[in-house]
Amino acid sequence: MSDTTVTAIPALSELTTLRVGGVPQALIAPTTEVELVKAASELWSQDEPWLILGGGSNTVAPDDGFPGTVLHVVTRGIETLPSEHEGEVRLRIQAGEPWDDVVAHAVAHGWAGIEALSGIPGSTGAVPVQNVGAYGQEVGSALVAIDVLDAESLEVRRLEASELKLGYRDSIFKHGYQGLITAVELTLTQAGTDASASGAPVAYAQLATALGVELGARVPLSAAREAVLALRRSKGMVLDSADPDTASAGSFFTNPIVPESFARDLPGDGPRWPVADQPDDGPVLVKLSAAWLIEHSGIARGFALPGSRAAVSSKHTLALTNRGGATAAEIVQLATFIQARVSNDFGINLQPEPVIL
Known part of the structure; x- marks a missing residue:
C-alpha cells in the first residue's frame, strides 16, 4: 500500500460537483509533484483500471463506484x-x-x-x-x-x-x-x-x-x-451547498460548430458566431448556441423527467443539476433525452462537455 493511499475511502459523490458516484475500490492522494509522478507511473505500469480525478467539476461518476484506483490530484502551489x-x-x-x-x-x-x-x-x-x-x-x-x-x-x-x-x-x-x-x-x-x-x-x-x-x-x-x-x-455556476442549482458539472453540452450552409436552414433568430480557426479547405464554420437549441426543442429551465431527481437548472439551460439524491443514471438519462429532442428538431447531435464514466 502506498503511503499516499487513503484508508477511509469517500464516495465519488463527495469528490465531484454533481454529487453522484459510489465508493471506488481504492483511492490515493499524493501531496507532492514527485509523489504524483511516482504514483501515476506505477498505475500506468499495471493492467488494473485507474482513474485520474482533479476537482471533480467535469465528471459524471458511476453509481457503482469505480472498479480500480482513483488517483486524486491534490498537489498545490x-x-x-x-x-x-x-x-x-x-x-x-x-x-x-x-x-x-x-x-x-x-x-x-x-x-x-x-x-x-x-x-x-x-x-x-x-x-x-x-x-x-x-x-x-x-x-x-x-x-x-x-x-x-x-x-x-x-x-x-x-x-x-x-x-x-x-x-x-x-x-x-x-x-x-x-x-x-x-x-x-x-x-x-x-x-x-x-x-x-x-x-x-x-x-x-x-x-x-x-x-x-x-x-x-x-x-x-x-x-x-x-x-x-x-x-x-x-446562472448557478458558483458552488453553493444551499443551492441545488449549483450541484452540476457546469455547462453539460458544448456549443455545436457546424457548416455555415447548415446553419442557414435553422430559424433565423438562433444565435450564431464566427469561428476563429477555420479549416484550410472545407466549408466555413459557425458556432451555435446549445442553450438556444435546448430551449427551442421544448425543454425549459427546471425541466425534469417524471420521478427523476435530476433536472435542468432553473437558472441556466445548459446545466444539468442534482436536486438532491440523484443518481448518475438519472443525470445521463436526462442528458440523453435532451440530445434526442435537439436531434429530432434540428438535426444536431449535442456533445457532452463532462467526462461520463
Missing part, C-alpha cells in the same frame, strides 16, 4: 518564475491547485489576463485539457506550457502551448493523447500592484453590460472579477 520580458509575470502552478484560487491570486497582485475566468470550478491541471474559456478570455491566451507525465514513455515532458493544438474546448487530450498534467505555466501582464489595476479590454458583450461599459473598455481587475462571479452566480 503557485510559484513565480523569472520573467523574460518587462511587464510580464510568469507562474508555475501545481496541477491540484484550485483554478479559482489561481485567478484570485492573480487579481490580488494586479496581474491581468485570466480575470474573466473567475469562478470556474475544478483544478488547474484540468484547465488546458479543455482550453477553458469564458466571457471573452481563454486560458490558451495565457498558457505558456505544461509539464505532463507521458503515458507511453512514463517520462515527464514539457509541452509548449503551441504543441497542444488548443481550440474551442479542445486540445490533444481530446484526440487520443494520454498523459497526466503535473504543472501549468502561465504568462500574465503586470497591470499594477493590486486588484485596483486595470485588466485586459472587456471582450464579451454580457460582461460589458454588467459592468456598464463599452466593449473594449478597461476596468479594475477587482471589478471584472466580481462582475464575472455575479454573472456566474445568476
Whole structure:
C-alpha cells in the first residue's frame, strides 16, 4: 500500500460537483509533484483500471463506484518564475491547485489576463485539457506550457502551448493523447500592484453590460472579477451547498460548430458566431448556441423527467443539476433525452462537455 493511499475511502459523490458516484475500490492522494509522478507511473505500469480525478467539476461518476484506483490530484502551489520580458509575470502552478484560487491570486497582485475566468470550478491541471474559456478570455491566451507525465514513455515532458493544438474546448487530450498534467505555466501582464489595476479590454458583450461599459473598455481587475462571479452566480455556476442549482458539472453540452450552409436552414433568430480557426479547405464554420437549441426543442429551465431527481437548472439551460439524491443514471438519462429532442428538431447531435464514466 502506498503511503499516499487513503484508508477511509469517500464516495465519488463527495469528490465531484454533481454529487453522484459510489465508493471506488481504492483511492490515493499524493501531496507532492514527485509523489504524483511516482504514483501515476506505477498505475500506468499495471493492467488494473485507474482513474485520474482533479476537482471533480467535469465528471459524471458511476453509481457503482469505480472498479480500480482513483488517483486524486491534490498537489498545490503557485510559484513565480523569472520573467523574460518587462511587464510580464510568469507562474508555475501545481496541477491540484484550485483554478479559482489561481485567478484570485492573480487579481490580488494586479496581474491581468485570466480575470474573466473567475469562478470556474475544478483544478488547474484540468484547465488546458479543455482550453477553458469564458466571457471573452481563454486560458490558451495565457498558457505558456505544461509539464505532463507521458503515458507511453512514463517520462515527464514539457509541452509548449503551441504543441497542444488548443481550440474551442479542445486540445490533444481530446484526440487520443494520454498523459497526466503535473504543472501549468502561465504568462500574465503586470497591470499594477493590486486588484485596483486595470485588466485586459472587456471582450464579451454580457460582461460589458454588467459592468456598464463599452466593449473594449478597461476596468479594475477587482471589478471584472466580481462582475464575472455575479454573472456566474445568476446562472448557478458558483458552488453553493444551499443551492441545488449549483450541484452540476457546469455547462453539460458544448456549443455545436457546424457548416455555415447548415446553419442557414435553422430559424433565423438562433444565435450564431464566427469561428476563429477555420479549416484550410472545407466549408466555413459557425458556432451555435446549445442553450438556444435546448430551449427551442421544448425543454425549459427546471425541466425534469417524471420521478427523476435530476433536472435542468432553473437558472441556466445548459446545466444539468442534482436536486438532491440523484443518481448518475438519472443525470445521463436526462442528458440523453435532451440530445434526442435537439436531434429530432434540428438535426444536431449535442456533445457532452463532462467526462461520463
